[in-house]
Amino acid sequence: MAELSETWSRVTQNLRERLGGPAPSVASVGSEHAERLAEIHATAFAKPWSAPEFEAFLTNSAVQLDGLFLGRSPHPFGFVVTRCVVDEAEILSVALAPEARGRGHSRALLARHLGNLAEAGIRRVHLEVEEGNRPALALYRRLGFSQTGYREGYYARPDGTRANALSMSLVLPP
């Protein structure tokens, strides 16, 4: 927990210094944001999730959905959605709007989200990531995730080919 909260403070401080504006914030999102979440998802994945699908996540008590907010905009610029079962969790999706990528915001978002999961009693977090997704792999490794498996042909690409995935997990401190 201490490490995650240090990461969060360091990242937000760096961003404040670099951007000279309000620091990004991470907060839970409501159904009023479902359309925006679906828009962001569609920029990132071949099979987009609809606004009603996001609304269903938002009313599911086993799902934790946090949004990234930048500046004074009331709209999220990114999200992470995780399903929890007892003390384990699976990150189902993470995405930032294209204009928010490449500026370190994803680390702030994930660090805060993992802290929230730890506070909710989650002890291990799992995820799958395409083996060629370098920003996502760098993000997860930086936060301490390590590889636990390899899934050949796990993802279907829009062109009909398939991509391999790494399974990763992270143990959260109690």
Ligand SMILES: CC(C)(COP(=O)(O)OP(=O)(O)OC[C@H]1O[C@@H](n2cnc3c(N)ncnc32)[C@H](O)[C@@H]1OP(=O)(O)O)[C@@H](O)C(=O)NCCC(=O)NCCS
């Ligand atoms: C994955 C995603 C959330 C990462 O967010 P981001 O804003 O692009 O990444 P950040 O700027 O926070 O950087 C995260 C890490 O990736 C690295 N990185 C960023 N772009 C990179 C690139 N093109 N190639 C290699 N590494 C890259 C950064 O250097 C950083 O690593 P570091 O902490 O070791 O320096 C974002 O790219 C995204 O929304 N992608 C589309 C959806 C997606 O792929 N989600 C993950 C599914 S598993």
